[in-house]
Amino acid sequence: MSGRRGGGSGRPRDERIDTEVIAAVLDGLRRRGYHAITIDGIARKIGRARTSLYRRWPSKRHLVAYAIVGELGYSPAADTGSLRGDLEAAVATLRRAFAGPLGRGLAGLVAHMAQDVALARTIRREVLAARRQSMRAAFARASARGETRTGLNIEVLLDMLTAPFYYRTLFGHAPITPHMTRAVVAYVVRMARPEPAGA
Amino acid sequence: MSGRRGGGSGRPRDERIDTEVIAAVLDGLRRRGYHAITIDGIARKIGRARTSLYRRWPSKRHLVAYAIVGELGYSPAADTGSLRGDLEAAVATLRRAFAGPLGRGLAGLVAHMAQDVALARTIRREVLAARRQSMRAAFARASARGETRTGLNIEVLLDMLTAPFYYRTLFGHAPITPHMTRAVVAYVVRMARPEPAGA
Amino acid sequence: MSGRRGGGSGRPRDERIDTEVIAAVLDGLRRRGYHAITIDGIARKIGRARTSLYRRWPSKRHLVAYAIVGELGYSPAADTGSLRGDLEAAVATLRRAFAGPLGRGLAGLVAHMAQDVALARTIRREVLAARRQSMRAAFARASARGETRTGLNIEVLLDMLTAPFYYRTLFGHAPITPHMTRAVVAYVVRMARPEPAGA
Amino acid sequence: MSGRRGGGSGRPRDERIDTEVIAAVLDGLRRRGYHAITIDGIARKIGRARTSLYRRWPSKRHLVAYAIVGELGYSPAADTGSLRGDLEAAVATLRRAFAGPLGRGLAGLVAHMAQDVALARTIRREVLAARRQSMRAAFARASARGETRTGLNIEVLLDMLTAPFYYRTLFGHAPITPHMTRAVVAYVVRMARPEPAGA
DNA sequence: CCATAACCGAGACGGTACGTCGCGTCTTGAT
């Protein structure tokens, strides 16, 4: 997402700039929110030239998206031995991410996705897809262990599992708490478990 | 939300302007998305003066929020006799709204909520709260009919029921279909139903 | 050259801004030369918004051209009773103009004329044409008085009369002095005078 | 003017680059004018590195000045036997030069002279001075032949002779034609000739 | 019936951020 050079020719990029920029963006998100982020502001804060940012990211939205993607990272798809454990691990990374700068930045990111199809595609591929894949794997393991019934609509379950965290972050009608986190996972597990034997 | 004048004296407001503006905003949302909405653009499109818009709404975000709130409207809180029916009715209004201009405008609204606490409060109060209240009532009726078990975390259930629609609209990783709608409602109903008798 | 509004509608232009801008431009030309002129610098110097300049002139070159045209002004085409007197009066306005900010600005103006055909046309029309016309009239009066011979190539004479002032200003190989001014006029008069009777 | 390296060690300069650059600059001047000349553009056009240009000329204006000086060249100071012939020869080289890329480049050169005193000095020395010296020699020969009267202000005559060509080139109010060329020379010769005997 | 007050239209104003372009310098690896 941050343009890379081809061969070994030419003066090499100063890797520190990348780090400084991302740090400044995340700090800006955390402290004042997305709308306060300015290319010029970032550049001045880290004492670099505006040009050096535009050399790496074609526009503000790409820059912020890049920072957010790095922050959200890739959930390690823990294998804890139980569906509940796996899902709680997956969801915990979401909760942690949203508690930091990402929480304030998410709304801005979403807005830019709406006006830049390519950006939206990238975010879906780089962030959402990876996380969903790891959660699908958790369901597959549970299925192999006989913990889940058949005919589940996994995609919908994944939405019901994760969407509430995005929703609460974006609309702020209720906080994301450990209790709420456990409740969501518990409900999903309940939906997925096999029919009781004597039915 | 659209500012009103004081006494009865003076030239009266031209009510048509309100209508024209809202229509133009929704049309703009539908056709080109939130970021393409411009106070000046709206004014030119309907052949009115910019002043006339600022006289009604203090800023662009208020205007757009007003248009969106009106479009989302208040879910009629249908009482169909069954929890599944009630929830499907409630969710159907969401689905319809997101299929129209609101779908494209949601991201922008969310972004402005993130930078304007007062606006966020208003949206939560005027839009989310009303819808949630009607759904809570549906759960209460179901409880009275003995359709649900006790100890349910209704707030979490409401999030799991509605968040997927916001989530899919904002991130676009999967479409909102009738099949998906039914699946979500079915899962929620399943989570809420009483324990099978012979357990 | 500075865009004018149509009817009487809308908030009227603040005429002071025009004056302040022109004064600042001329002062900048005089003190630091053309290349030091900056839209933003002008705006800051007079405490106005950059927008207010762009509202009047579409670009820096238009602004500077406008300032210069005003400064060069229109030579009043004095009628002193003799060709020498008329030409000296006409040339004197040139000399005065080039001694001020215009001298430093002329090179920049010329450069911009070379890259903007429309601007070049305007300058020729508004500045050169007017001055030449008044000098042509002086020759016509001299002709009526019998001071000049027939068959003169007036256009070439006008170039030989005025070009040296532009030339010395632009290339700086020699100063423009009263003595040089008189010499140029004297030579032109000599070229134009009738053949001596007994030839 | 094109910087030279020190000792004999190291990889030798590629002389072709000098030629390619100058050719590209003159071609750029001719086709799109001074403002379209770009260090980077030149380098790309000839497939060389920007560094190779900066190694030879310290800045864009030096490069262009160098190209122009070479193009204007040194007038051969012809000795045709008559003042008219000598001056026509001298002026013809001017006319030819201005008909080519130099014509479009002159304005830009003049602008850079205005903001770089050293450059201005160089141009005056390398270009103007040489040409004027050769024309002064022509006047000296004419004086020796008794073709001119005494007390002439040669410097002013030289300006009146050559300035019109610069002037018309820079302002474009009239073309430079053979007819106009002859007229200018004829007027200068007329100004310079001795007083008619019977006066 | 006519004065007042709020409206409407038009557009200038101050301001912020954007993304682009060109400059001239610096840093690298390879001839």
Added chain:
DNA sequence: ATCAAGACGCGACGTACCGTCTCGGTTATGG
């Protein structure tokens, strides 16, 4: 020491909206 490649710092450009303001002109209504 050159060459090719390209990052870097810098400064200015012109654009786009924002939200505020100041005009002249319009229209109900209340003294």
